[in-house]
Amino acid sequence: MKHYCSPLSRASTTIWMFEELDVPHEQVLIDFTKEENRTPDYLAINPMGKVPCLVDGDVVVTEAAAICAYLADRFPEKGLAPAPDSPERGVYYRYLFAPGTTFEPVFALSALGIEHPNPTSAGWGDMPRVMNTIESMTPEQDWALGESFSAADIVFGGLLDFAMVFGWFEASPKVAAYVDRIRARPAYRSTHEPFIAANFEFRVG
Numbered sequence: 001m002k003h004y005c006s007p008l009s010r011a012s013t014t015i016w017m018f019e020e021l022d023v024p025h026e027q028v029l030i031d032f033t034k035e036e037n038r039t040p041d042y043l044a045i046n047p048m049g050k051v052p053c054l055v056d057g058d059v060v061v062t063e064a065a066a067i068c069a070y071l072a073d074r075f076p077e078k079g080l081a082p083a084p085d086s087p088e089r090g091v092y093y094r095y096l097f098a099p100g101t102t103f104e105p106v107f108a109l110s111a112l113g114i115e116h117p118n119p120t121s122a123g124w125g126d127m128p129r130v131m132n133t134i135e136s137m138t139p140e141q142d143w144a145l146g147e148s149f150s151a152a153d154i155v156f157g158g159l160l161d162f163a164m165v166f167g168w169f170e171a172s173p174k175v176a177a178y179v180d181r182i183r184a185r186p187a188y189r190s191t192h193e194p195f196i197a198a199n200f201e202f203r204v205g
Contacts, residue, residue, distance in 0.1 A: 001025040004045070004053040012192060013158045017071055017151065019025040019187040021078050031047060031053045065096045065155045072151040079152045080180035088145055095137065095144045095152035099159040106130045108170040131169065134160070149185075157182040 001026050003018060005011035030036045030051050037049045046053045046062050054061040054070065061070045072081035077201060082088040089145075105124040109116065119126035137144070139154065144152040161179050164171050171179065182188060 001057075001062060002028050002055040004028045004030055004042070004055070005051050006030050007191075008050055010064050010162075012162075013154060014052040014054070014067045014071075014186055016158065016191045017080075017154050019191045020080060020149075020154065021071060021184075022072075023075055023078070063100070064158075067098050068151040068155050069096055079148065080154075081113055082145065082150070092145060092150065092152050095156040098133070098137070099156050103107045103130050103134065103163075107163055111166070111168055127169075130159075134175065136171060138178050140171075140174060155183065156204075 001024070003014065003203060005015055005027060007015060013059075015027075018027075028041070036042060037051065043049055045055060045060060048062065050062070052062070052064055052067055054067045056070075056074070059070075061067050063087075069081070072078070076083075082092050102124045105122075105139060106127050107130075110127055115124045116126065124130070138160075139146075143149045145158055159177060160171070161182055163169055164179060182194075
């Protein structure tokens with residue numbers, strides 16, 4: 001199993017996922033300064049030329065949330081996903097896929113000072129609706145699915161953490177407290193040293 005990644009990228013999510021899983025794999029670091037993501041060999045694996053990318057035998061998985069979903073099901077004994085027949089599965093999928101398909105597009109546009117001219121026609125809506133949705137999805141205590149930490153927290157909580165670091169939104173006390181719980185996890189801290197070293201402020205409490 002090969003994991004193509006770069007720490008200062010969205011692959012920080014899947015690097016963290018592997019740390020939580022503690023399973024054997026080969027980590028292949030991609031150096032963007034050397035354009036290693038643009039080589040013919042890498043583009044044959046992922047034509048987007050982006051990381052993360054997972055190669056598991058003949059299976060190739062791209063996109064951080066998809067990789068986390070795949071790995072959680074690949075190693076069910078690790079308990080990072082509800083059982084396929086669990087009623088929690090639908091809620092779990094929402095936490096996995098809303099961040100990348102709905103929240104991040106709005107954050108990216110907002111960071112550039114761009115507002116969609118007709119947000120009702122966009123799949124991601126607008127900032128007020130995104131913030132209301134994040135507030136409603138953020139747990140008051142524990143984790144997205146209750147007492148058990150899961151891949152849903154790595155993807156959902158990971159995006160909220162990333163967005164707070166880069167000032168994409170102002171977190172409410174509830175969201176800030178949830179991200180504090182995320183940042184206190186040993187696997188998070190051991191895999192996010194590049195961000196800590198880059199002198200970002202981390203509140204762990």
